Amino acid sequence: MTKSSPTFILNYCIFLIAVGITGCSEKSAEETRPPLKAESHSPASLEEATPKPVVVTEKTRETYQWYCAQCHGIQGKGDGINARFLTVPPRNHTKAKYLETRTDEQFFEAIKFGGLSVGRAPCMPAWGNTLSDSTIHELVLYIRELCQCEAL
Amino acid sequence: MKSFLYLLMGGWLLCSPMLSHASLIQEKKCSECHRLSKDGNEKSGPDLFYAGNKFQASWLKQYLQNPAIIRSARGTGDPDFLKGIQVNSQKHPALSKKDAGQITQELMAITLLNLPEEVDRLEPLTKGQKAKTKYQFERTFSCISCHQSLNLAGKVRGGISGPSLVNAGNRLQARWIANWLKSPNTFSNKSRMPVYKMDDEARLQLTQFIMTLKNENKR
Numbered sequence: 001m002t003k004s005s006p007t008f009i010l011n012y013c014i015f016l017i018a019v020g021i022t023g024c025s026e027k028s029a030e031e032t033r034p035p036l037k038a039e040s041h042s043p044a045s046l047e048e049a050t051p052k053p054v055v056v057t058e059k060t061r062e063t064y065q066w067y068c069a070q071c072h073g074i075q076g077k078g079d080g081i082n083a084r085f086l087t088v089p090p091r092n093h094t095k096a097k098y099l100e101t102r103t104d105e106q107f108f109e110a111i112k113f114g115g116l117s118v119g120r121a122p123c124m125p126a127w128g129n130t131l132s133d134s135t136i137h138e139l140v141l142y143i144r145e146l147c148q149c150e151a152l
Numbered sequence: 153m154k155s156f157l158y159l160l161m162g163g164w165l166l167c168s169p170m171l172s173h174a175s176l177i178q179e180k181k182c183s184e185c186h187r188l189s190k191d192g193n194e195k196s197g198p199d200l201f202y203a204g205n206k207f208q209a210s211w212l213k214q215y216l217q218n219p220a221i222i223r224s225a226r227g228t229g230d231p232d233f234l235k236g237i238q239v240n241s242q243k244h245p246a247l248s249k250k251d252a253g254q255i256t257q258e259l260m261a262i263t264l265l266n267l268p269e270e271v272d273r274l275e276p277l278t279k280g281q282k283a284k285t286k287y288q289f290e291r292t293f294s295c296i297s298c299h300q301s302l303n304l305a306g307k308v309r310g311g312i313s314g315p316s317l318v319n320a321g322n323r324l325q326a327r328w329i330a331n332w333l334k335s336p337n338t339f340s341n342k343s344r345m346p347v348y349k350m351d352d353e354a355r356l357q358l359t360q361f362i363m364t365l366k367n368e369n370k371r
Contacts, residue, residue, distance in 0.1 A: 065234070067344060067346075070298060070311075071313075074235075080313070081313050082297055082298055082312060085310055085311045086311065115294075116292075122292075125297065126346065129347040130346045
């Protein structure tokens, strides 16, 4: 009896660690999936765009007004002229509560590949053929400016 | 003296087709609200420098006599676009039957050359293709977010920042839709619509689907 109890404890520890590892890996895989997916779509362009310092310029704001404001509104409050006709309301970019739970990569992917690509509403089209990766990175930063929030 | 005569002749030859075609368009001052060439800034009304490629003559003639609202959020070139001030009454002047006929003729003569003819050999969509394309219109390409269309019950659905497609099947030429989807830059330097890179089959089926949208199917 006294001999088997350390082995039992050891076995139990191994079991706990194993469960812990799989539990974590599942979780971390879920968290990192969107950026991985973005990379797999266009590895070269993403790598090229990331090292450059991204800043919000007047042109970024103009781009937002030109394309995004149709649904997200002139001030980004989710109240654009299309908003009340959509089955899912456009995101309010001035509210941090939801946006701070999303990563920049998730923003990038939603803009580039559309809402469905990140499991959100299909109302949001893909802008990857319209906007360059660097412009999309700027828009991500601009949304962070609008919501006054960072990814948690 | 002889060279002067040649110059005069040349000038007359150059101008005469323009004059005879553009006369009523000029007289009615269409160019105050519409661009008749790709040059210059976008105006409050839709571009007409490819009107002959875009519209169906029968629709144009009817519209000019009895204009209906196509962009209830105003044209993208209107300073009040995006401000949420919806158009309640049609601002386009109504013309007499005779004038509408002549302007239609003049507009149908304004075309861009060398548009690919690919659409003419298309066959109607099967029931399955129509269901698939409707799904793509709403979910894959998100067209419905900015364009009004008809749902299965014949009710108008969709956003208003783009032109309504509820009567697109009577208003537009299939060939123009297919060309617009393939290369919008041919017609506009910078549209507010996303650029799509869909394969030819999807593009032509989407074109066919848009052509099925007609006022008479509205309930």
